[in-house]
Amino acid sequence: MHSATDAPLRVAAYCRVSTDKEDQRNSLAAQQAFFLRYIEEHPGWVLVGVFADEGLSGTSVKRRPQFTGMIQRAMAGEIDLILTKEVSRFARNTVDTLQITRQLKANGVGVLFLNDGIDTRDNDGEFRLTIMASVAQEESRKVSERTRWGQLQAMRRGVVFGNNSIYGYTLRGGQLTVEPEQAEVVRRVYHNFLVERKGTHTIARELTRSGIPPPLRPAGPWSSTMVLRILRNEKYCGDLLQKKYRTTDHLSHRKILNDGLEEQFCIRDHHEAIISREDFQAVQDELKRRAGMPAEKGRFSARYWYSGKVRCGSCGKSFTLKRTRRTNGTEYARFVCRGRLDGTGTCRMRAVHGEVIRTVARHVLQQLALDGPAIIDQLIQALKTLRADGGGDEASEARLRQALQRQSNRKERAQEAYLDGDLNREDMRKLVARCEEEMARIQAELDRLEARKDGVQLEEQRFHEIRQLLERELAGGDTVLDELIQRITVLEDCFLVEVVELPVRFRVHAEGIGTGRNYHIEVTECTPEPLC
Template identity: 45%
Template sequence: MITNQSRPGGTSRVKVIPARVRTNRNAEHVDGQKKKIAAYARVSTMEEHQSGSYELQVEYYTDYIQKNPAWELYKVYTDEGITGTSTKNRAGFLEMIEDAKAGKIDYIITKSISRFARNTLDCLSTVRMLKNLPKPCGVYFEKENLDTLDSKSELFLTILSSMAQEESRSISENTKWGVQKRFSQGKPHIPTTYFLGYDTDEEGQIFIDEEQAEIVRRIFQELLDGKGTPTIAKGLTKDGLKTARGNKTWTSDAVYKILKNEKYMGHCLAQKSVTVDFLTHKRVRNKDHQPQYFIRNTHPAIIPEEDWYAVQEELDRRNKMLRDPDEKYRMCYSGTSPFSNRLFCGECGRPVTRRRMTSSKKGEKYYFTTWHCRAACRRDPEFQDCNSQYVWETALEIGFMKLLYDMQKNIGRVMADANKAIEECALTESEEARLKELEEQIDRVSDQITQLSEREMTTHDPLYEANLRHLIYEQEILQMEHEGLYKNKQESIYLKKNLDKLLEYLHLIEKPDDEFDSKAFVKTIERVTVYKNHIVEFIFKCGVKRKILAKRPK
């Protein structure tokens, strides 16, 4: 019989009843059935020392569960080589959660919070979801000695999971810093598993796979010959040639990526993409997020540097066709005809397009091909106020060959006009000296960056980071000035090179009515402007301009 006794002064006597163990993790169910226990093991990389840790985790928890007579091993769930910052791609983890939702598991045992999840939100939301199931499922973190079915574990779990997430962030930053340091030392990472034209030997050295390299050379040459990327892709597919992944179907995008890859000239642009979130591992193109590193002569070249840059200029030229300088119209590249994308209206500036027309002579119908302003023939949805006339394609072909013959007979004037254009964009003596000085300064700063990066440092040093940022900024300023002068110098070189090419074709002309040479047109002509009354101006790649009268042939 329990009686209430009071102390003198009316104060009640209080008896404290100690709490028992808050969870019955180690005991059987009330009905005597054994608890079904699952274990979860994970390592984040596939490296050899990590794989040993993975196997030990699996073996340890199998023995650990089987030693408890109140437990029954349900399954050991595993994820190998998977990061813990997200649960999205962890097949073993997701399977375990689904089984828990189905009531197949009473408890999950894992080594630590970091093995379960390094993302605080994922960890807490998963634990709370499991605890609130119709048949609650607990998680026991052995290292931290935390049982999630214990009402007092929530606060500790929040703190410790946040620490695990912060540790993951720190690891990510240190890894990123280490990678950037190697890049700055000129040590790129160039995998060749799906790299068309290259392979790696047993010592890790990159070498050229000549059979695949021929495909790469073909792609670059065909673009310089005037073909578009879809046409090149169709030709490769038709010939049964395989991509880097072994597919026999080529796409325009696959060809374009090969053409833009600087590694084919033996150099490497490192850190083209960056990870912007260490939890989601989202990667984006590196648009001034982090510095990039251009490392020269890292491996054998398949494409000469001169040809690679010529391809980039051609791709840039075709890209600019989408808009004229005044942004009046769009135009897609076409390699169907040598005149495609090179003819423009002298009245409104719009592209001149190819038309297949019909007419009749003495009651007989015939077809002929013309070139007509896109606006004048009502093919431009944004502008139609142009009344320019069309010109016959045969008139252009005949006029071009006759023009080459006339230029051959007056080659002295051609040389004078071309040299004048070259002199206008050539650098002066002072500009040449400044360009050389800038190149020396850039090399000197690059050497300083390399020397600074070669220091053996394992942690972030604020002074090191400040010096490195200052040198990179100085290099960027010098590079901007250098690019402006270098561009002018390259323009004069481009004109000289195309003058030599024009002279080669002029020497091949025998008579004014020679058959139209489409290759000569593509290789020498930059732009053609069609004016009223069939006046046509040819602008050559060497800077020379000539006008002809392109009348309908009789």
């Protein structure tokens, strides 16, 4: 304890409310005013600051920036004593409460819980704090259960929960209303995907180029993930599905995908739709179709050739690509086992440089002795045949032009008959209208034929460019690697490479040697062996 001759006691206060409602904000202001008066009433105390977190839960310290900042300053020696009204304001997690107060006490900082009458500087302070912290934690659990029960009842009535972040809608008072400008963007996304057959990356790129602000971050670009969320969200066809995620516990508040352990609530035609139910279902079917295209070969659709194919020989989990930035600003990529990244410590498999994986895959393809020139010749010949097939369009074009001329002649004869008095005005107009309608249809057919001729008439220079592209791909491009490499298993000293539809696998020894510009990869062994 400080005496009158000691230096002034540097005191900070902490207060918190768990919601941002008006009455709670008033409560927060009252707490702040109380601490200011309380500290002023102690002459030997000097105010460091009143730290207040608003609208945040007390079950975890990670989401309380003011609390974290206060503790950091205390550990840095800027605070001698922390005031708070009660244990539940400080933390409702017993473990956090005890760990933090012990760390503070070890650094000469006390915590005074005014309403609970607990001072951690006293000998029995920790014992009493343990009891009160346990009570606060149990109170938090009961409050969480009551809140959850109330939310479930509201969900059954169709009240929408969440923040106002659903693109195309505004959420107010638990009700969704269409936001017209964003709704047009949603319709454009569905049209681009379903009618124009564009991919999500292309749609995202075009939206960014059009200067359309994306969801949640108006200054940034669109991403394929944003587009996918719009395409998969049932709210756009008027349905409401709630409890897609569930909270693991009341302490961490961590949310995970609801795997069926908790009830979900689905209400059809809950609110105004932006997309028709038919178009929404068609998009879901198309998403499944596109995702299932590579699945016919026993693999799933992925963005990169190696996605899901690099596996750990120790724990069986897949490797993921991690990018690291060097001090000079350049990046390098390495594959790391997910079992090593999950924090359990169960897998110790080595990380692999990204170029090593690619080199190993290309080296195996070289062992297959593919007749690249013959494959390319066949593909080029197929393209030339496609071009030649367009010649059949010449006869169709001639027939269409003859039909167009006949309709033109018929139109002229009708007008002449009217001028000669052989046809009345009304009949003449009907005949002319029918002729013009048929002429428009024939002209449209001619335009389509012309466009098709332009599309298939490839110049020899274009064939040369295609040949060069095919040669690069067959030398180990991403498309060929995606089609032929089925799996790469990483072992401690080598790699096992499996090729699609081959009864053997290749045991490859390879390593990266040197650093910087001198870095290179050496393959020292590549041995085929039967699949187990």
